[in-house]
Amino acid sequence: MLANLSLNSAVKICVVAPNILQFRFPDSHHITMECDAACLADILTWKTDASGPEWAEMLRASDLDLDNGIAEDIVQSLQNICVLIESANKTKTLGEAIFMHAHLLTKSAKSSFEVPTINKVSIVGDGVVGNIVSEIVTQMSLGQSGCAQESEYKIIVSDSPAFGSIREVYKSSGEAKFKSVAWMDEGSFRIGPLHIKGESACFECFLSRTEATAHFFEEAVSFNRGKRGNERSLEIGLMEKNLIRFLIERHLRLVVNGQFNIIDPGTVESWNLLSGENSTVPVLRNPYCDCGAASGRPTKAIRDII
Numbered sequence: 001m002l003a004n005l006s007l008n009s010a011v012k013i014c015v016v017a018p019n020i021l022q023f024r025f026p027d028s029h030h031i032t033m034e035c036d037a038a039c040l041a042d043i044l045t046w047k048t049d050a051s052g053p054e055w056a057e058m059l060r061a062s063d064l065d066l067d068n069g070i071a072e073d074i075v076q077s078l079q080n081i082c083v084l085i086e087s088a089n090k091t092k093t094l095g096e097a098i099f100m101h102a103h104l105l106t107k108s109a110k111s112s113f114e115v116p117t118i119n120k121v122s123i124v125g126d127g128v129v130g131n132i133v134s135e136i137v138t139q140m141s142l143g144q145s146g147c148a149q150e151s152e153y154k155i156i157v158s159d160s161p162a163f164g165s166i167r168e169v170y171k172s173s174g175e176a177k178f179k180s181v182a183w184m185d186e187g188s189f190r191i192g193p194l195h196i197k198g199e200s201a202c203f204e205c206f207l208s209r210t211e212a213t214a215h216f217f218e219e220a221v222s223f224n225r226g227k228r229g230n231e232r233s234l235e236i237g238l239m240e241k242n243l244i245r246f247l248i249e250r251h252l253r254l255v256v257n258g259q260f261n262i263i264d265p266g267t268v269e270s271w272n273l274l275s276g277e278n279s280t281v282p283v284l285r286n287p288y289c290d291c292g293a294a295s296g297r298p299t300k301a302i303r304d305i306i
Contacts, residue, residue, distance in 0.1 A: 122154040157183070
């Protein structure tokens with residue numbers, strides 16, 4: 001049975017001139033075509049969903065005056081550029097539509113390597129960050145499991161940069177195809193590095209690299225290993241919660257869709273509350289870390305060129 005096709009809700013249609021129609025995409029890569037602009041725009045926006053042959057029949061029955069076979073070619077071209085998508089992929093919100101559009105654009109390229117399916121997420125830790133992650137995982141209809149249970153993705157959460165305890169929890173949480181850490185680091189929220197088993201740097205690599213490159217080695221080691229004077233007692237407010245919610249949902253959607261051309265494994269992403277600036281810091285794998293042997297196939301290099 002042929003899947004029904006619908007107009008991609010992330011795409012805007014603009015009638016530039018009587019014979020020029022433009023499709024405007026959320027990534028700012030727009031496509032312009034010559035046709036009876038008003039007629040084609042009406043057809044695409046009038047019907048909610050139909051099969052490919054039904055779309056072709058509507059084009060033939062219109063005032064576009066198409067030769068035999070041209071209608072089918074137009075429908076196929078509209079699918080190729082993601083103007084028409086399978087109705088099952090339709091979304092309700094702007095954010096979901098933008099992420100789905102990016103996913104569909106690279107779907108064929110990603111078929112060249114295995115993108116693991118994420119059915120369950122283990123949230124290791126609690127606090128405000130943990131509650132937000134749990135809400136988003138539920139919202140995305142992903143299953144949740146405990147630390148000791150099997151899951152494809154384990155995310156360790158913390159409301160403060162308590163690296164001593166985070167380090168212990170990270171080590172004791174067990175293996176997973178994907179692992180990451182999300183924590184509130186005083187004036188910034190940080191997430192990463194996204195560890196892909198056997199491919200990219202892990203959190204232990206991040207800490208060891210931080211210590212090795214620190215200008216003040218003793219202070220860095222003391223901070224990373226949990227020797228503190230006093231811990232922050234301030235609550236995480238609404239502004240911080242909204243920032244955390246945005247970054248966690250963005251992160252999870254990109255990982256679930258296999259959008260490694262956007263989210264780079266082995267990097268720590270930071271967003272500053274005061275300046276609003278964000279930065280990504282690449283973390284090189286520590287050759288002495290036991291986070292997994294490198295795979296024989298250069299998967300990451302393939303992802304980078306998509």
